[in-house]
Amino acid sequence: MGAVTPDDAREELLRLRASIDNLDAALVHLLAERFKCTEQVGRLKAHAGMPPADPEREAVQIARLRALSESSGLDPHFAEKFLNVIIAEVIQNHRQFLDEE
Numbered sequence: 001m002g003a004v005t006p007d008d009a010r011e012e013l014l015r016l017r018a019s020i021d022n023l024d025a026a027l028v029h030l031l032a033e034r035f036k037c038t039e040q041v042g043r044l045k046a047h048a049g050m051p052p053a054d055p056e057r058e059a060v061q062i063a064r065l066r067a068l069s070e071s072s073g074l075d076p077h078f079a080e081k082f083l084n085v086i087i088a089e090v091i092q093n094h095r096q097f098l099d100e101e
């Protein structure tokens with residue numbers, strides 16, 4: 001392979017960053033849809049007198065995402081940390097719905 005010129009490198013960087021921008025936008029859209037869903041779950045639970053957190057469901061979700069991560073080349077430890085941050089935010093929202101009831 002020949003030497004990479006600064007112009008080639010800049011072009012490749014721009015190409016990769018354009019993909020990163022698209023992927024970040026997709027992540028934001030996916031998260032927004034997930035939070036719309038969990039909001040409905042939270043309101044349903046608050047109305048039905050169910051607790052905001054469901055540790056059994058969380059354990060199933062974490063195991064599932066860890067397995068998916070392993071098969072797709074994502075660090076499963078990172079996937080678990082990421083999901084835990086999201087779940088903590090969801091549970092905090094669910095507690096607020098409970099207070100509003």
Ligand SMILES: C=C(O[C@@H]1C=C(C(=O)O)C=C[C@H]1O)C(=O)O
Pocket residue numbers: 038041052053054055057058061086087090091
């Ligand atoms: C969304 C729910 O509420 C909480 C949030 C979860 C999540 O974000 O995946 C999973 C379990 C619950 O602790 C649910 O019970 O399904």
